Amino acid sequence: QLQVQESGPGRVRPSETLSLTCTVSGGPLNSSHHFWAWIRQPPGKGLEWIGSVYYSGSTYYNPSLKSRVTVSRDASKNQFSLQLISMTAADTAVYFCAGGSFSIGVSGYLEYFPVWGQGTLVTAAS
Amino acid sequence: DIQMTQSPSSLSASVGDRVVITCRASQTITNCLNWYQQKPGKAPQLLIYAASHLQGGVPSRFSGSGSGPDYTLTITSLQHEDFATYHCQQTCRIPTTFGPGTKLELK
Numbered sequence: 491q492l493q494v495q496e497s498g499p500g501r502v503r504p505s506e507t508l509s510l511t512c513t514v515s516g517g518p519l520n521s522s523h524h525f526w527a528w529i530r531q532p533p534g535k536g537l538e539w540i541g542s543v544y545y546s547g548s549t550y551y552n553p554s555l556k557s558r559v560t561v562s563r564d565a566s567k568n569q570f571s572l573q574l575i576s577m578t579a580a581d582t583a584v585y586f587c588a589g590g591s592f593s594i595g596v597s598g599y600l601e602y603f604p605v606w607g608q609g610t611l612v613t614a615a616s
Numbered sequence: 617d618i619q620m621t622q623s624p625s626s627l628s629a630s631v632g633d634r635v636v637i638t639c640r641a642s643q644t645i646t647n648c649l650n651w652y653q654q655k656p657g658k659a660p661q662l663l664i665y666a667a668s669h670l671q672g673g674v675p676s677r678f679s680g681s682g683s684g685p686d687y688t689l690t691i692t693s694l695q696h697e698d699f700a701t702y703h704c705q706q707t708c709r710i711p712t713t714f715g716p717g718t719k720l721e722l723k
Contacts, residue, residue, distance in 0.1 A: 537660065537703055537714040552711040553617075586659055593666055597647035600666045601707040606659035 492516040492524070494587050496610040503616050508574040512587030512607060513567075520565040521545065525590040527603065528561060528572045530583040538583075542590065543570055577614040584609040618642050618706050620715035628723040633694045637718045639704035641685040648708040649687045651680055654717075655700045663702075664689065696722075 498510035512526070519526070528540040541551040541561040551559050555574070563570040574581060589605030619642040629635050639649065647667040652660035662671045664680035667687055677692045691698055699722050704715040 536716045537705075539712045539714070550710055554711075593669075595666065597666060600648045601712070602650045602662060602665035602705075603652075603660075604662045604665075604671060606661070609659050 492589055492605050494526075494589050494605055494607045496585060496587050496607045498585075498610060498612070500611060501613050501615060502577045504578055504614050506577055508572070508577050508581065508585075508612055508614075510572045510585055510587070510610065510612070511569050512571070513569050514589070515568070518565070519563060519568045519570065523591065524605075525592070525601075526561075526563065526570045527588045527590055529586045529588055529603070530581075531586070531609070532580075532583040540572065540574075540585075579614050582612065582614050584611050617711055618645065618709050618713055620704055620706055620713050622702075622704060622715040622718045624718060625716065626719040626721065628721050629694055630723045631694055631696060634690065634692045635694060635720065637689045637691075637702050637720075639682075639687045639689070639715050641687075641706050641708075644684045645706045645708040647683070648706055649680075649682065650705045650707065651678075651689045652703045652705065653698075653700045654703060660703060691720075694720075 493515045502508045522545045525544045527542040543549045543561045558575045560573040586609045587607045588603040592601045621640050623638045649667045651664040654660040668680045679690045701717045701719045703717050
């Protein structure tokens with residue numbers, strides 16, 4: 491059964507860089523059946539997609555964060571990572587990594603997230 | 617970006633009730649609509665994908681429907697474990713966006 495688990499610091503100083511890693515188990519990172527994503531949730535608020543990396547190596551980012559975000563993968567370690575530069579208090583959130591799947595049917599190509607990590611709270615504070 | 621709204625924002629119901637949660641997109645989305653359940657302190661769990669497809673392992677009392685910009689999640693015969701927050705998500709356009717959530721509480 492595919493599982494993902496976040497790791498990284500719980501606190502980052504404002505203006506510094508957040509680095510999180512997601513370890514994939516139960517299946518290969520380098521699978522054409524899945525893609526990988528980071529999603530965050532500020533305390534008491536809704537979910538915000540950050541970015542995704544695909545089997546092809548292509549990456550896509552939320553335009554609201556694109557200038558500050560990098561999502562990368564390391565197939566040799568079965569991990570993918572998030573870097574978010576220039577952290578501010580507004581970036582304080584629970585960060586989730588997720589495994590995405592897709593279906594191709596009468597409605598075309600559709601994506602969804604069946605696999606989620608437990609989430610890690612990251613606070614931007616000195 | 618496609619904006620997602622949900623109604624109601626909160627809902628009180630009793631065990632055994634039937635509830636309907638609505639999600640509306642700011643433009644037509646062709647069934648690229650997913651529903652998640654989230655309990656406090658936990659990650660979201662996929663319930664429905666592609667508007668009406670039940671994710672494996674999810675009880676059949678959950679169902680989804682809709683078309684165009686309007687979609688619904690229906691829970692028949694509420695169980696204690698169903699009291700949670702429900703989020704919809706569109707994946708038709710980048711960036712994928714989520715609704716603000718509907719909190720389902722025990723009456």
